[in-house]
Every structure is written in structure tokens, then in C-alpha cells.
Amino acid sequence: ASPENLRPRPPVVTVMGHVDHGKTTLLDSLRGADVAAGEAGGITQHIGAFTVQLSNGESVTFLDTPGHAAFSAMRARGANITDIVVLVVAAEDGVMAQTREVIKLAQETNVPIIVALNKIDKPEADIENSKRELLQMGLNLEEYGGDVQVIPISALKGTNLDLLAESVSTQATLMGLQSEYVGPVEGVVVESQTHSKRGKLSTAIVTRGTLRKGSILVSGLAHAKVRALFDHNGQPVEEATPGTPVEILGWRELPMAGDLILEVESDRKASSVLRYRQAESQKMKAEENIE
Ligand code: GTP
Ligand code: NA
Ligand code: MG
Numbered sequence: 331a332s333p334e335n336l337r338p339r340p341p342v343v344t345v346m347g348h349v350d351h352g353k354t355t356l357l358d359s360l361r362g363a364d365v366a367a368g369e370a371g372g373i374t375q376h377i378g379a380f381t382v383q384l385s386n387g388e389s390v391t392f393l394d395t396p397g398h399a400a401f402s403a404m405r406a407r408g409a410n411i412t413d414i415v416v417l418v419v420a421a422e423d424g425v426m427a428q429t430r431e432v433i434k435l436a437q438e439t440n441v442p443i444i445v446a447l448n449k450i451d452k453p454e455a456d457i458e459n460s461k462r463e464l465l466q467m468g469l470n471l472e473e474y475g476g477d478v479q480v481i482p483i484s485a486l487k488g489t490n491l492d493l494l495a496e497s498v499s500t501q502a503t504l505m506g507l508q509s510e511y512v513g514p515v516e517g518v519v520v521e522s523q524t525h526s527k528r529g530k531l532s533t534a535i536v537t538r539g540t541l542r543k544g545s546i547l548v549s550g551l552a553h554a555k556v557r558a559l560f561d562h563n564g565q566p567v568e569e570a571t572p573g574t575p576v577e578i579l580g581w582r583e584l585p586m587a588g589d590l591i592l593e594v595e596s597d598r599k600a601s602s603v604l605r606y607r608q609a610e611s612q613k614m615k616a617e618e619n620i621e
Contacts, residue, residue, distance in 0.1 A: 335339035339509045339573035340381060340389040341502035341534060344408045346435075348426035349373070349397035352448040356485035357394050365394075374396055376396050377408055377587070378554035379533050379575035384495045384511050390502070391573055393520065394399075409435050410537050411518045414501055415443045416494070421455035421482070425463035433467050443469065444479050444497050451484040452550050488584065509572035515539035515593035519549055520575065520583045530581040534570075534591055541570040545593050547578070549585035551611065554555060555597070556580045560580070563601035 345353045353367040356375050361382045366372065395401070395408045405428075409415070410452040413434045419429055438442050444531040445464060451458040461471060461480060461581055469598050470476020516539060522532040532549075557580035561567045570576035585591070594600050 335510045336508040339393050341413040342391045343414045344412040345416045346391040348428040351418045351420040352485045353418045418446045420449045421447050421460045424460040447482045450482045451487050470604040510538045516540045517591040519589045521587050530584050532578050536570045549591040550589040552583040554581040554586035554602050
């Protein structure tokens with residue numbers, strides 16, 4: 331990458347933690363929405379992606395993930411494009427099974443963690459005990475000379491969300507995140523679905539380049555000519571730049587969550603890439619059958 335093409339981009343912050351510890355509520359508070367209340371059974375079942383403008387004017391892209399044990403693959407996919415993990419821990423429960431899983435995942439992938447110690451408005455909240463448990467998990471907490479910040483918050487009441495936002499933005503600045511805004515587009519599929527009226531749609535995060543209408547994309551065995559782009563509010567947009575989530579309309583096949591997206595220069599090139607990938611995947615299937 332030639333340095334003159336590199337420009338700052340928003341951090342991608344993935345919110346993770348044990349089921350019901352308050353991830354969606356936190357994101358709702360940060361963007362003034364009410365997603366948690368509308369979820370079936372109060373359980374998040376997909377990765378939601380949107381950009382929040384902090385009060386200091388900086389943009390941060392947040393990914394919501396489900397805490398339910400069944401969604402471990404989804405958390406692992408989320409971790410793929412994550413710059414920073416906000417680990418939500420309910421102070422009444424402390425460290426639980428998915429809390430441990432997230433800490434391991436972040437440590438394995440070398441992604442910095444900021445702990446949002448949530449539900450401190452509850453009388454059962456035990457901040458000191460939660461911190462002890464985090465320490466036992468090998469997190470180097472700041473107050474013990476490490477670099478992991480623990481911010482006590484109430485997602486529900488909005489307590490200390492400014493401190494959390496500040497911590498995220500300080501960490502992002504420290505990382506000096508930059509991407510190329512020109513050249514072939516690359517991205518990652520965050521989620522993907524066939525919509526009854528709109529057809530095949532994917533949510534993606536662009537990681538380099540600028541995605542525009544007419545771009546030809548391949549992802550796994552899927553192929554798209556971009557017909558329309560939408561932001562996280564469903565509003566049509568002309569382009570999507572690095573670090574921002576975008577909905578892509580125009581897939582011929584449905585791409586898979588977690589797969590890379592690459593822009594190619596022509597339909598012809600897309601067809602040849604896909605023919606090659608199909609042949610490879612058939613070869614692999616044939617080999618599996620032999621074994
Ligand atoms: P999953 O997506 O299912 O893993 O859950 P989640 O982590 O997104 O939790 P969610 O935001 O759905 O919150 C679970 C419950 O905790 C809801 O009833 C929230 O209202 C409640 N809750 C979340 N944050 C707080 C808080 O700060 N204080 C209190 N008292 N309740 C909270
Ligand atoms: Na929940
Ligand atoms: Mg949730």
C-alpha cells in the first residue's frame with residue numbers, strides 16, 4: 331500500500347459476552363435505539379452492524395453478537411474483522427461460560443479487550459468480585475498495572491457510557507487504524523439472508539477500497555453485480571468506505587457469513603474465479619468421499 335492512499339478509518343468494535351449480560355441494551359443506549367425489546371425471546375440471533383457517532387465526532391462501527399452458547403461460530407466470525415472487543419460482563423454474575431470463551435478468542439487473535447462491567451445499578455452487582463474473576467482469567471487489568479480497562483456501567487440507565495466511549499476511542503487512536511480507500515475493494519460478509527421482497531442481501535464490512543454501485547464481487551462461490559447499497563438505517567448510499575457496514579443488493583448466489591469479498595474487474599473474471607473455486611471445492615468433496 332502506498333502511504334498516500336492510506337487514510338484513517340473507523341474502528342470495528344465487536345460487543346461480546348455471556349447471554350443476557352446486556353450487549354444489545356448497551357448498543358441500544360449508545361445509538362438511542364430499542365432493538366433488545368423487539369427481539370424474539372430477548373435473544374440476539376444474528377450479528378447486527380452499525381456505525382455510531384461518538385460525542386467527540388468520531389465514528390465507531392459496532393457489531394452486536396449473540397451470547398447464547400449455540401452461536402459460538404458466529405462469535406468466531408465476528409472476531410475475524412474485529413479491531414477491539416468490548417466484553418460485556420454483568421456485575422451480578424461475573425465471569426460465565428461465554429465470558430471465558432470471548433477472553434480466549436480475543437487472546438488467541440491478539441485483539442485488545444475493554445471490559446464493560448454492566449448492570450451496576452442492580453443491588454446484586456459485585457464489582458470487586460467480578461474484577462477478581464477477570465484477573466483470574468488472565469486479563470491484565472489496568473488497576474493492577476496492566477492495560478485492560480474495566481468500565482463500570484449501566485447500559486439500562488446510561489451510566490458511564492461516555493467513559494466507555496472515551497476508552498474505545500482512545501484505544502482506536504492508539505492503534506492508528508488506516509486503510510486504502512482506492513483500488514480493488516475487499517470486505518467481509520457479516521450476515522446474509524434472502525429477503526422475501528428485496529431478494530438476496532448481505533451485510534458486509536468493507537476493509538479496503540470504496541464499494542460502489544456496479545462493482546463486480548466474488549465471495550466464496552457467490553457472485554454479485556452491485557445493484558444498490560444501503561447503510562445500517564436502510565437508507566440508500568452511493569458508496570461504502572473502509573470500516574463501515576453496508577447492505578449489498580445484487581447477489582446471484584447468497585454469500586456466506588465470514589467469507590471474504592473481493593472485487594474483480596469484469597464479469598468474465600468473476601466467472602473464471604468462480605469456475606476455479608467450484609472445481610477446487612468439488613475436488614475436496616471427492617477427496618473427502620475417498621477417505
Ligand atoms: P443476548 O443477545 O441474548 O446474548 O443478550 P444481551 O447480552 O444482548 O442482553 P440484553 O441486552 O438482551 O439484556 C438482557 C436483559 O438484561 C434485558 O432484560 C435488559 O433489560 C437487562 N439489562 C441490560 N443491561 C442492564 C443494566 O445495565 N441494568 C439492568 N438492571 N438491566 C439490564
Ligand atoms: Na438477551
Ligand atoms: Mg443481544
